[in-house]
Amino acid sequence: MVPTASPNPFDRARVIVPALAISAIGALFYNLLPLYLGAAQDDRGLGNQEIGFLTAAFFLGYNLVTIWAFFWIRRWNWRKATAVWIPVALLGLMAGAFSGSYGVLLLTTAVSGGGFAAVYGIGTTVLADTSNPARWYGVKIAAEAFPGAILLFVLPATLAGSHGFAGVVAGMAAMVVLLSLAAFTLPAAGRHDQNMLTEEEVAQQLEGLDRRAVWAGLIATFTFFSAASGMWAFIERMGATRDFSAASIGNLLAASLVAATIGSLITAWLGKRFGNTHPFVFTGCLFLLALYLLAGEPAFEIYALGTAVLTFAIGMGLPFAVAEVARLDADGRFVILSVPAIGFGAMLGPAAAGTLADAGSFAVVLVVAAATIVCSVIAMLVARAVHGR
Numbered sequence: 001m002v003p004t005a006s007p008n009p010f011d012r013a014r015v016i017v018p019a020l021a022i023s024a025i026g027a028l029f030y031n032l033l034p035l036y037l038g039a040a041q042d043d044r045g046l047g048n049q050e051i052g053f054l055t056a057a058f059f060l061g062y063n064l065v066t067i068w069a070f071f072w073i074r075r076w077n078w079r080k081a082t083a084v085w086i087p088v089a090l091l092g093l094m095a096g097a098f099s100g101s102y103g104v105l106l107l108t109t110a111v112s113g114g115g116f117a118a119v120y121g122i123g124t125t126v127l128a129d130t131s132n133p134a135r136w137y138g139v140k141i142a143a144e145a146f147p148g149a150i151l152l153f154v155l156p157a158t159l160a161g162s163h164g165f166a167g168v169v170a171g172m173a174a175m176v177v178l179l180s181l182a183a184f185t186l187p188a189a190g191r192h193d194q195n196m197l198t199e200e201e202v203a204q205q206l207e208g209l210d211r212r213a214v215w216a217g218l219i220a221t222f223t224f225f226s227a228a229s230g231m232w233a234f235i236e237r238m239g240a241t242r243d244f245s246a247a248s249i250g251n252l253l254a255a256s257l258v259a260a261t262i263g264s265l266i267t268a269w270l271g272k273r274f275g276n277t278h279p280f281v282f283t284g285c286l287f288l289l290a291l292y293l294l295a296g297e298p299a300f301e302i303y304a305l306g307t308a309v310l311t312f313a314i315g316m317g318l319p320f321a322v323a324e325v326a327r328l329d330a331d332g333r334f335v336i337l338s339v340p341a342i343g344f345g346a347m348l349g350p351a352a353a354g355t356l357a358d359a360g361s362f363a364v365v366l367v368v369a370a371a372t373i374v375c376s377v378i379a380m381l382v383a384r385a386v387h388g389r
Contacts, residue, residue, distance in 0.1 A: 010129045014185040016136060019126035020143045021182035022082060025089075026120020028172060029058060029112070030229075030346065031148025034236035034253055035155060036168055037350075040105075041237070043165035048237065050102065052354020055233050057106040059347030061092075061113030066340050069121045077188045078122050085122075086180055089115025090173055097169035121339070126187065141264040141319060147175050149257040156250030216383035217325040218341045220280075223376035224321055225345030227287070227369040228314045230353035235294075235307055238362050244300050252304050256311040263315030267323075276324035277384045283317030284377040291366050291373075318342070324380065328387055 009015065029036065037051045046054070072081075092112025096105045127136040151171050159167030235256075239249040263283075270279060286309055293306030322338045356364045 008129075008131045010126065010187070011131050015126065015187055016130065018183045018186040019123045019136075020140055021123075021179045022086075022119040022186065023123030023127075023140050024144045024147050025086065025176050025179050026116045026118075026123060027144040028147055028151075028175060029116055030232075031145060031257060032151055032168070032172060033229075033233050033350075035152060035160065035250065036172075037233055038236045038240065039160055039165040039168045044102065044105075046102070048234070048354040048357040049351075050354070052233065052351040052357075054106065054109055055229070055350035055354075056347045057110045058113035058116075059343050061110035061115075062117040063340050063343040063347060065114040065117040066121060066343050069118065073121055073125050074189075078126070079183075079186050079188050082119055082122055082183055082186060085115045085118035086176065086183075087115075088112070089119070090176060091115075093169050093173060097166045117343070122186075124339070137319070139268075141315070142261045142268075145257040145261040145264075145315075147179060149254045149261075151175060152250055152254035152257065156246050160250075161246075213328045213383050213387040214325065214337075216379050216386060217321070217328050218337055220376045220379035220383060221318075221321040221325060221338050222341040222345045223372050223379060224284075224317060225342045226349040226352070227372040227376065228318070229346040229349035230365065230372075231291075231310060231349075231369055232314070233350035234353050234357060234362065234365065235310070237357075238294065239300075239303060241362070242297065242300075242303070244303065248300065252307055255304075256307050259308045260311040260315030263312040263317075264319055267316050267319040276320045276327060277380055280317055280320040280324065280380050281377055283313045283320065284373050286313035287317070287373045288370055291370050295363065295366055321376075321380070324383065328383060 033055065037054065040046060040054060041048075041051050089112045092108045092110075092115060096108035096112070099105055099108065123140070124137075127140060130136050155168055155171045159171045161167070163170065236249055236253060239252070240246070267279070290306045290310035290313060293302055293309065298306065322342075325338045325341075352368070353365045356368055
């Protein structure tokens with residue numbers, strides 16, 4: 001009799017649902033970034049450079065914990081770690097909202113970034129232990145957008161309108177608590193066959209890794225998300241400077257997350273039909289089209305179209321970038337490097353965009369974003385050429 005493979009316990013809904021929920025918690029800050037920064041700037045009288053550094057502070061904490069997670073993610077009890085990290089994220093958010101000091105706001109934002117990164121990493125690792133990670137990563141990217149879209153629809157006319165920055169943070173905290181209710185069936189540890197290798201085994205695998213191709217793919221991911229984050233962080237401010245109504249911008253941002261979700265679902269649907277490089281180049285062209293639509297003094301309809309095309313390109317392009325890094329990876333273990341690549345892009349992009357906007361104008365931001373996207377596409381083509389296929 002041919003032995004049948006035992007079912008994977010990580011393919012059950014009681015495991016996948018909490019992983020999706022905590023991944024959505026981890027992505028919430030980024031998805032609400034334009035509203036969060038706009039409220040912070042209006043309430044605190046911050047400049048574009050200062051709110052850019054606020055984003056950098058969040059992702060500084062995010063990146064530090066992400067890099068550290070390589071050492072603890074499969075050693076700690078996931079349920080207990082989640083029960084610690086979620087309150088850390090909430091305390092950081094709330095402390096910053098009620099502090100009048102910009103320095104304290106930077107510090108507490110970095111702390112919350114660490115908390116959000118930890119739960120995001122746990123959710124990602126849980127899904128990695130399913131039998132079909134690619135399928136669930138596609139679902140994850142789509143699921144992460146919905147809580148942010150709901151808040152972007154609701155908050156401008158409710159808490160953000162009446163309580164400003166503190167109202168935005170209160171809405172975020174309420175959503176985190178709500179999503180946390182789905183985390184009770186989170187597994188305590190990963191699959192037994194996914195234990196960490198010894199240092200000697202890791203060294204042996206690194207020896208055979210095509211470093212040039214992987215690094216080129218990681219550079220493409222980093223530069224793409226730098227441009228994406230810089231634009232996403234200030235897309236609300238671009239609309240505000242053109243005197244578009246806050247309610248209209250809020251509704252547009254919520255709709256743009258739906259566009260990003262559609263882009264991610266198309267990526268999942270396309271799968272490997274056209275490889276990763278050609279679709280990524282296509283999304284780079286879409287990104288450039290969005291920047292063209294946003295340039296100058298467009299009417300609200302053109303601004304809305306440019307924003308929708310931009311977020312669609314981000315939602316479609318990022319999964320292809322990460323998928324290409326995974327393809328170039330020798331054994332699938334070092335694709336985790338794409339997480340800090342995304343994190344550093346999210347840290348650098350808004351900080352650079354804010355500095356450029358203060359020193360010149362949003363037109364300069366658009367030009368630099370376009371140049372960065374071109375560099376990203378070139379890096380991806382280099383990765384493909386070096387790998388040889």
